[in-house]
Amino acid sequence: MDKNKLWKWLLLGILVLWSISLVTPISQKVKLGLDLKGGSSFVVEVDAEDVAKKMVEREEAETVEEISASKLDEEVERVREIAVEVIRNRIDVLGTAEPEIYPEGDSRIVIRLPGADEDTRAEAKGQMSRDAVLNFKLVHIESEKWVAELVNSGRIPQGFRMAGQDRSGPYFLRDRSAMSDDQLDRTFYERLKRFGTKSADFMLMTDRLQDGSTIYRPEFVERRSQLGGDKIKDAFVTYDQMTGLPAISLEFDGEGKKAFGRVTDANSPKEDGTYRRLAIILDDTLYSAPRINEAIYSGRAEISGSFSVTEARRLVNVLKAGALPGRVKIVEERTVSPTLGQDSIDSGKQAIIYGGIAVLAFMLIYYMVPGLIANLSLAFVLLLLPVGMVVSAGFLGVLSGSLEGSAVSLPTLTLYGIAGIVLTVGMAVDANVLTFERMREEWKVGKSISGAINAGYNKAFSTILDANVTTLLTAIILFWQGSGPIRGFAVTLSAGILVSMFIVLVMTRLFFNTLADAKMLKSVRMMSIPFLQNANFNFLAGRKIAGIVSLAVILGTWGLFFTKGDANFGVDFTGGTVTTFSFEQEQPLETIRGALDDAGFTTAALTPMTDGDQHLLDMKLKEMEGQEIPAQEAVLALDGSPEIVKTDSVGSQIGAELKAKGIKAIIFALIGIIIYISIRFEFAFAMGAITALAHDVLITVGIFCALGHELSMPIIAALLTIVGYSVNDTIVVFDRIREDLKIVKGKSYKEIANLSINQTLSRTVLTSFTTLLTVVMLLVVGGGAVKDFALALCIGILVGTYSSIFVATPVVLLWHKEEKVK
Numbered sequence: 083m084d085k086n087k088l089w090k091w092l093l094l095g096i097l098v099l100w101s102i103s104l105v106t107p108i109s110q111k112v113k114l115g116l117d118l119k120g121g122s123s124f125v126v127e128v129d130a131e132d133v134a135k136k137m138v139e140r141e142e143a144e145t146v147e148e149i150s151a152s153k154l155d156e157e158v159e160r161v162r163e164i165a166v167e168v169i170r171n172r173i174d175v176l177g178t179a180e181p182e183i184y185p186e187g188d189s190r191i192v193i194r195l196p197g198a199d200e201d202t203r204a205e206a207k208g209q210m211s212r213d214a215v216l217n218f219k220l221v222h223i224e225s226e227k228w229v230a231e232l233v234n235s236g237r238i239p240q241g242f243r244m245a246g247q248d249r250s251g252p253y254f255l256r257d258r259s260a261m262s263d264d265q266l267d268r269t270f271y272e273r274l275k276r277f278g279t280k281s282a283d284f285m286l287m288t289d290r291l292q293d294g295s296t297i298y299r300p301e302f303v304e305r306r307s308q309l310g311g312d313k314i315k316d317a318f319v320t321y322d323q324m325t326g327l328p329a330i331s332l333e334f335d336g337e338g339k340k341a342f343g344r345v346t347d348a349n350s351p352k353e354d355g356t357y358r359r360l361a362i363i364l365d366d367t368l369y370s371a372p373r374i375n376e377a378i379y380s381g382r383a384e385i386s387g388s389f390s391v392t393e394a395r396r397l398v399n400v401l402k403a404g405a406l407p408g409r410v411k412i413v414e415e416r417t418v419s420p421t422l423g424q425d426s427i428d429s430g431k432q433a434i435i436y437g438g439i440a441v442l443a444f445m446l447i448y449y450m451v452p453g454l455i456a457n458l459s460l461a462f463v464l465l466l467l468p469v470g471m472v473v474s475a476g477f478l479g480v481l482s483g484s485l486e487g488s489a490v491s492l493p494t495l496t497l498y499g500i501a502g503i504v505l506t507v508g509m510a511v512d513a514n515v516l517t518f519e520r521m522r523e524e525w526k527v528g529k530s531i532s533g534a535i536n537a538g539y540n541k542a543f544s545t546i547l548d549a550n551v552t553t554l555l556t557a558i559i560l561f562w563q564g565s566g567p568i569r570g571f572a573v574t575l576s577a578g579i580l581v582s583m584f585i586v587l588v589m590t591r592l593f594f595n596t597l598a599d600a601k602m603l604k605s606v607r608m609m610s611i612p613f614l615q616n617a618n619f620n621f622l623a624g625r626k627i628a629g630i631v632s633l634a635v636i637l638g639t640w641g642l643f644f645t646k647g648d649a650n651f652g653v654d655f656t657g658g659t660v661t662t663f664s665f666e667q668e669q670p671l672e673t674i675r676g677a678l679d680d681a682g683f684t685t686a687a688l689t690p691m692t693d694g695d696q697h698l699l700d701m702k703l704k705e706m707e708g709q710e711i712p713a714q715e716a717v718l719a720l721d722g723s724p725e726i727v728k729t730d731s732v733g734s735q736i737g738a739e740l741k742a743k744g745i746k747a748i749i750f751a752l753i754g755i756i757i758y759i760s761i762r763f764e765f766a767f768a769m770g771a772i773t774a775l776a777h778d779v780l781i782t783v784g785i786f787c788a789l790g791h792e793l794s795m796p797i798i799a800a801l802l803t804i805v806g807y808s809v810n811d812t813i814v815v816f817d818r819i820r821e822d823l824k825i826v827k828g829k830s831y832k833e834i835a836n837l838s839i840n841q842t843l844s845r846t847v848l849t850s851f852t853t854l855l856t857v858v859m860l861l862v863v864g865g866g867a868v869k870d871f872a873l874a875l876c877i878g879i880l881v882g883t884y885s886s887i888f889v890a891t892p893v894v895l896l897w898h899k900e901e902k903v904k
Contacts, residue, residue, distance in 0.1 A: 097466055099401040104468040104492050113180070114196065115496035115532050115570065116327045116418050121196040122203040125414035126169075128189045130154060132409040158189050161408040166191055172209040172399060176202055183492075191410070203417060213365045213406050216311025218342075218383075220349060221359040222282040224304040226251065226896065232278055232300070239277050241266065242286070253297040268409075271366045275573065278302065285361070285368040292775035301371055303361045308345045311364075313338025318399040319394045320384070325501050326393040330385040330401070341380030366399065376750045413733040414644060419726065432863040435501065436508055438458040438866050444852060445511065448609045449518055452594075456514040459590045463510045463582050467503065468492055470577030478573060479560040498571035498796060498871070499580050506578025511852040512549070513586040517542045518608065518816065520843050525606040534606055535594045539587070546587065548762055552813065553806030554579050555758065556751045560802045563747035568799050575803065614844040621887050622836045622895070628888035632777060639784025649687075652792035653732045654859060655741040658703050659710040660691035661717075662728035669722045674699065679718035700728070744798035748779065751805050759809075763816055768896035774882075774890035782878045789873075796871050804878030805854070811846060811886035818842050819891070831898040835891050850883045 084656075105111050116123055134146045134154055137492075162185055169191060170183045182194040195206055222228070233252045238244055241261030242254040256263075275283040282302040289297050315335040319328050326614050334342055350357040351374075359371045361400060362385050369385050442460065445453040475493045484546045494501070521538030531536060554576060563574035597603035643650055653660050678686045679699075687702040701717060703710050710731065752772055759768040779801055787793065818838040826834050857879065860872035 087592060087596065090588060091121040094462070094589055097183055098462070101466050101469040104472060107375075111492060111778050113492070113494045115494045115499070116194060116196055116416070118500075118868070119196045119494055121194065121198045122206070122415070122416050123194045123416045124190065124210065124408040124412055125186070126165075126191050126193065127413045128158050128165060128191075129409040129411055130158050130189065132163055134160050136408060145153065154190065158408075161406075162189055164407045165378065165410055168214075169410075171191065171402075173206055174206055174345045176209070178290075190413070196294075206414070207415075209399065211410065211412060212396075213409055214313065214401055215365055215406070216401065217307045217363045218309040218345065219361045219363060220281075220304045220716070221361050222279075222302040223356075223358065225282070228280055228282075228302050229300045237278070239274060239284075241270075245297060250289075251299060253299050253628050254286070255295075255297060262284050262561060268366070275366075281305075285366075289373060291657075301361065301365070301368060303368065303371075306482050308360075309338065309341050311401065313341060314401060317398045319378045319391070319398055328391050330394055330397055332383045332385065332401075333385070336383040341378065342381060342383065343379040346374050349374045350376055368370050401740065406546070412731075414887045415729070416732040417726075417729040420729065429863050429868070433856075433859045434503060434507070436863065439860035440855040440859065441507055441511060441852050444855065445514070448848075450607050450609070451603060452514075452518050452521070452606070452608060455590060455593050455597075456511065458593065459514065459585045460507060460510055462585050462589060463506065463578070465580045466585065467506070467574075467577055470581035471573055474576040474580060475573045478558060478569075478576060478616035493570055495575050498568065498799065498868070499574045502571045502574030502578065506574065506582065507808055510578065510586070512810065513542070513546045513582060515544055515845050515848050515852070517586065517590075518732045521606050521884070522608055522610075526832055531603060531605060532595070532598045535538075535598060541821075543587065545814055546583065546685050548758075548817060549813045550579050550583050550812040551729075552755050552758060552809045555754045556802045556806035557748050559751045559754065560799055563743045563750070564795065564799065568672040568795050571796075571799050575806075611844070611847075614847060617840040617843045618663040619840060619843075620836060621839050622832055622892060625888060625892035625895075628884075631890070632699075632885075632889065633780070636777075636780050636784060640780065642788050643784055646787065650787045650793055651700065651741070653730055654794040655738075655744070656704070657738070659729065659731040660703075661701045661710060661714055661726055663699045663701065663717055663724045665699065665722040665724050667722045669699075669720060669724075674717060674720065677716045678713060679721055681712055683713045683716070686713060697722075699724075720838075731892060744793075744795065747802060748805070751802055752776070755805070755809055759813070759816075763820060766894045767816050769897070770890040770892075770894035771809055771816070773893045774812055774885040775805050775808055777885050777889050778804055778878060778881050781881045782874060785877050786870075786874050791870050791873065794870075797874050800871050800874035800878065803875060804882060806883055807879060808882030808885060811849075811882055812890045814845060815839055815886055815891060816894075819894075835895060839887055839891060846883060846886065850879055854879055 128584060131146075134149050137143055137149055137154075137157060138146055166183060166185055172179075172181060172194070173181050173193065180196060182192070182196075184192055193206070193210060195202065198206065223653050224738055229251060232238075233244065238254065241257055243257040245253055245255040247253070262738065275285065277284040278301055282304055285301050285303050286298040287301055289299050291297055313334050314332055315338065316333040318331055320331045321328055346360070349360070353355040357375075359373050360368050361371045362383070364385065424490070438460075442457045445456045445460075447453070449456060471493055517538050521534050522544045524537040524541075525531075525532040557572045557576040557579065561569050561576070594603065648656055653821060668690075671688060673690060675686075678684070678688075683703065686706070687700075689700040689702070691698040699717075701713065703713055709727075718726070752775060755775065756768045756772050759771050781802055782801060786797070791797075815838055818841055819835050822834050822838050822841075823831075826837065829837075855874045855877065857872050861869055861876060
C-alpha cells in the first residue's frame with residue numbers, strides 16, 4: 083500500500099475515533115433540545131425606554147429626548163451584559179439542570195430550561211421578569227396633609243375605594259369591578275405615582291387589619307433615593323414574634339452601613355417633635371414606611387409587608403442575586419411537555435431507521451457492489467457527523483459572530499437537527515449517484531476499471547463541488563438569520579454537506595481504488611432503467627406548455643394566499659400564542675368553541691390534529707401578555723382529560739422581526755447563488771437558476787398554504803433547504819451543458835441543452851427518489867411540526883426536480899436563441 087493511501091486510512095480512523103469520543107457516553111455527551119427533552123425557553127429584551135428613564139434619574143441627561151441613539155444603544159448593551167449574570171444567578175437558585183442563558187443580538191437574552199416542569203417554569207418566569215430594584219426613600223414631610231386633601235376632595239385612584247380611617251390614617255380597599263388584578267401592572271403603578279399632581283410619588287402600601295383583611299394606605303414619597311439595593315450584603319427570611327408573619331431582614335455591606343447610618347442620623351426626631359419615616363420600596367411597591375427613631379449604625383433593616391412565606395423567599399432569592407440594572411420584558415415564550423418531547427424522539431428515531439433502511443436497500447439492489455460501497459460511505463457519514471457538527475458549529479458561530487455557535491463543542495440536538503440528519507442521509511446519496519453514473523459512462527466507452535473509477539470521480543468533482551457549495555451557502559444564511567432550533571438544523575445540514583463531500587470524494591474513491599488494485603473489483607456492474615439510460619426526450623419542446631402550467635399554479639395558489647391574508651402566517655410572524663392540548667378522547671370542536679366563546683375568546687382559531695393515537699388541538703390567539711391563561715383554563719375544564727403539551731408565545735415586535743428575517747434570508751440566498759453561478763458559469767446560467775428558485779419558492783409556498791398550513795420559521799428553513807436542493811439539481815444539468823458545449827460541435831445551443839438534460843435524467847430521477855424516501859419517512863412518522871416541515875420539503879423536491887428541467891434551462895436559452903456551437 084502506498085503512503086498516500088495509508089495516510090488517508092489513518093485520517094479516517096482518527097476522525098472516527100474522535101467522532102465516537104464526542105458522543106460517548108451518549109447520556110452525558112449528547113444534550114437534547116427542549117423539543118426533545120421538554121422544558122421551556124424564553125427570550126427577554128431590555129426595555130430601552132426604562133433604561134433611558136434611569137439615565138435621566140442618574141442625571142446623565144436632563145430629559146429622555148436629549149439622549150442620543152448611539153449612547154442609548156451602548157447603555158442598553160451594558161445593561162444586557164449585567165442582566166445576563168443577574169438572571170443566571172436567579173435561575174441557578176431554582177436548581178434547574180443545565181440551564182442555557184446567553185445574550186442574543188444587542189438587547190436580548192435567551193433562557194432555556196430543559197426538563198423544567200410547570201411549577202419551575204412559572205417560578206423562573208417570575209424570577210427573570212422581576213426587577214428587584216430596592217430603594218430607601220423618605221416619606222414626604224407633607225404626606226399626611228396631602229393625603230387628607232385627596233380624601234376630603236373625594237379623589238381616589240381607579241381600582242380602589244375609600245374604606246375608613248384609623249390611627250395610622252385613611253385606607254382603601256380594592257374595587258375589582260372598576261379594575262381587575264391583571265390590570266395592576268407596571269404601567270398602572272407608573273401612572274399611580276403621578277396621582278395627586280404633587281412634587282412626590284403617590285404610592286399605596288399594603289397592610290392588614292386585625293380581622294386579616296387587606297387594605298391599602300396612601301403615602302406621598304420623595305422621588306430622590308437615599309440608598310439603593312446595590313449595598314445589600316445579605317438577605318434572609320425572619321418571622322414576627324407577635325404575629326408570626328414573615329419579614330425580610332437585610333444586612334448592608336461596609337459602604338451601605340455608613341450610608342444607612344448617615345440617612346437615619348440626618349432624619350432622626352428633631353427637638354421640635356418632628357420626625358421622618360423611611361419608605362422601603364421594592365420594584366415600585368411600597369412595602370413599609372417605619373418611623374426613624376434614632377440613627378442606626380448596625381447596618382440592618384427589615385422589610386415587613388403582607389406577603390406569604392413563599393413570596394418572602396422569592397424576594398430573598400432575587401435580592402441575593404442582585405437587581406436588574408434595567409427592566410426586561412418577555413418577548414417570546416415556548417414550552418414543550420416531556421411527554422411530547424419523548425414522542426418526538428421516538429418518531430425521529432423511526433424516521434432515521436425507516437428512511438435509512440429504504441435508501442440502503444435501494445442503493446444495494448440498484449447499484450450492486452458500488453451500492454454496497456455507497457452504503458458503507460453512508461454509515462461513515464453518520465459516524466463522522468458529530469465531528470462535522472462540531473466543526474460546522476464553530477465555523478458558523480465565528481462567521482456570524484454568535485457566542486452560542488463559536489464554542490467548539492457538540493451542539494444541542496433538536497427535533498429539526500434530527501430532520502437535518504434524515505435529510506443528510508438522502509442528500510449524501512446524491513454525490514454517490516453522480517459519481518456512479520459517470521463511472522458507468524466511462525466503463526461503457528471501454529476504459530479499464532481503474533480508469534473508469536478515476537475518470538468518473540474527476541468528471542463528477544466540479545458538479546459535486548458547485549452543487550454542495552450553493553447548498554452550504556443557504557445553510558450559512560439560515561444560521562445567520564435564524565435562532566434556536568433553526569440554527570441547529572443549519573448546523574446539521576452544514577455538517578452533512580461537509581462530511582458527505584469528504585467521504586464521497588476522498589474515502590469512497592479510496593475504497594474503489596483499493597478494491598481495483600487488489601483485483602477484487604473487475605467491472606462496473608449496475609442495474610439500469612432503459613428509458614433513463616437511453617433517454618432521448620425533447621423536453622425543451624414543451625417549455626411553453628410547462629411555463630403556462632407553472633404560471634397557472636402560481637397565480638391560482640397565490641390568489642388564494644392573498645385572499646387568506648394573515649391566516650397564512652403562524653405566531654412566529656404575527657405574534658400571539660399557540661397552545662397545543664392533548665385529549666384522551668376526541669372532543670367535538672363545537673364543545674371547545676362554545677367553552678371559549680363563554681370565556682370571551684370568540685376569535686380563537688382552533689385546529690384539531692391526530693398524531694398516532696393522540697388527539698391534539700391547536701388553539702391560536704392573537705393576544706399575549708397573560709391573556710391566553712383564561713382561554714387555556716376554559717379548555718382544561720372540558721371533558722377528555724385535556725393537558726397542555728406545548729405553548730408558543732411570541733410578541734408582535736419579535737414576530738415582525740422574524741418575518742423580516744425570513745424574507746431577508748431567502749433574498750440573501752438568491753443573491754449569493756446569482757453571484758456564485760455567474761462566477762462559475764455565466765450570467766445567463768445565473769438567471770436560469772434564480773428564475774427556477776423563485777418558481778420553486780412561489781409554488782411551494784402557494785401549495786403549502788393552499789393545503790391549510792401556516793408559514794413559520796421552520797418552514798422558512800424548509801424553503802431555504804429547497805433553494806439549496808433545487809440549485810443542486812439545476813447545477814448538475816448546467817455542468818453537463820458546459821461540458822457538452824466543449825465537446826459537441828455543429829449543433830444548436832438548444833439541442834445541446836436538451837442532450838444534457840437527457841444525459842443527467844437518470845441522476846435527477848434517482849436522487850430525487852432517494853431523497854424523497856427519507857423525507858416521506860419524516861412526513862409519515864415524524865411528529866407535530868416536523869410533519870409540516872417534511873410536507874414543505876416534499877412539495878419543494880418535486881417542484882425543484884421539475885424546474886431544473888422545464889424552467890432553468892429554457893431561461894438560459896433566452897440568452898442563446900438559435901445559437902449554433904462551432
